[in-house]
Amino acid sequence: MSTLPANGSVRPITRWGADVMHRLNQPVTDFGGALQTLVADMVATMNAAEGVGLAANQVGVDLQVFVFDCPDKDGNRVQGVVCNPVIELPEGKDRRLDEGDEGCLSLPGAFTKCARPDFARVTGVDQHGEPVVFEGTGLLARCLQHETDHTQGTVFGDRLSRKYRKRLFAEAEDLAPDYPSDWPVSPMVEHEDHHEETPAT
Numbered sequence: 001m002s003t004l005p006a007n008g009s010v011r012p013i014t015r016w017g018a019d020v021m022h023r024l025n026q027p028v029t030d031f032g033g034a035l036q037t038l039v040a041d042m043v044a045t046m047n048a049a050e051g052v053g054l055a056a057n058q059v060g061v062d063l064q065v066f067v068f069d070c071p072d073k074d075g076n077r078v079q080g081v082v083c084n085p086v087i088e089l090p091e092g093k094d095r096r097l098d099e100g101d102e103g104c105l106s107l108p109g110a111f112t113k114c115a116r117p118d119f120a121r122v123t124g125v126d127q128h129g130e131p132v133v134f135e136g137t138g139l140l141a142r143c144l145q146h147e148t149d150h151t152q153g154t155v156f157g158d159r160l161s162r163k164y165r166k167r168l169f170a171e172a173e174d175l176a177p178d179y180p181s182d183w184p185v186s187p188m189v190e191h192e193d194h195h196e197e198t199p200a201t
Ligand SMILES: [Zn+2]
Pocket: 103, 104, 105, 106, 146, 150, 201
């Protein structure tokens, strides 16, 4: 059963290139009705896009908040809402890089390898202002890092070498006609060759 807020409305996903994706977002200070609506809509939008995480700027809102529903390395599904996230990553001998594939709902359909630490911990508060801590391995570690990056105005393309970034953009451009401008409000055009192994964030 989901612990995430339900009954939200699907909103169009904002793409890379929009200003709000590439600047430090505002901290959440008002935990009232507008935030509750936003968070429920973000969950609905993440689910419609079949993603495992979504940040507020991915629906065009300049606020440091993300939602996620993502498996860890052992297949345990972890869900949550984090406002004003702060990431902690292993250092020294505990720091091991995972070279797994990464994708972003704001650059839909394209994936590439992106090296990140294989464990992450995020602290912050939930949509009611209560302290939360989430930590994990595998795709969950990647997701927590990817979403916290979004709240800081960083996209994973910023973390790639020029060669990989170029390849990623070329793949995204090829797939762009499959994603209507208001996706996932309007569904994508289905093809058999779409990448389906790794969900995007
Ligand atoms: Zn993303």
